[in-house]
Amino acid sequence: MKSLKFRVNSNYRLVIVFFFTLFMPLFYGCAVGKRTTEVMNAWKGRNISEVIQSWGPETRTSSDGKGGIIYTWITTWSTIAYVDTGGTYQPPRNLSCRQSFYVNRNGIIYSWQWEGNCR
Numbered sequence: 001m002k003s004l005k006f007r008v009n010s011n012y013r014l015v016i017v018f019f020f021t022l023f024m025p026l027f028y029g030c031a032v033g034k035r036t037t038e039v040m041n042a043w044k045g046r047n048i049s050e051v052i053q054s055w056g057p058e059t060r061t062s063s064d065g066k067g068g069i070i071y072t073w074i075t076t077w078s079t080i081a082y083v084d085t086g087g088t089y090q091p092p093r094n095l096s097c098r099q100s101f102y103v104n105r106n107g108i109i110y111s112w113q114w115e116g117n118c119r
Contacts, residue, residue, distance in 0.1 A: 033118075036099075040101075040112040040113075040114055041112070043101060043109050044109050044110070045108065047109075048107050048108075051071070051109070060072050064103075066104075067104070068103050069103050070100050070101070070102055070103070071100065072100040073098070073100075074097070075096065075097045075099075075118075076095065076096040076097075077095055078092050078094050096116045097114065097115075098115050099112070099113075099114045099118060
């Protein structure tokens, strides 16, 4: 009877490890997105000069069509190639993050948008 209990517990542990390994990247992605959203939201209502002072010069600007300006920062980076635990080669990947602030004619951020692999 004791060996049956051990078998059930070890199978249970295996299932937990399997689901943790499978779903953890999804939860990590949600956490990163939530953090990026919180960072972007913290700038809303502030002057764009504060963002520029903190982040450095923007990558580009464009008109918002309402008399204001869209300030955009684009960050790119690459991962390194590796062989995963299953022996499969994973090639390097090019990643990018685009973060934009919509600024009214008084220089105040009224909206924002981000996309990509923002950290």
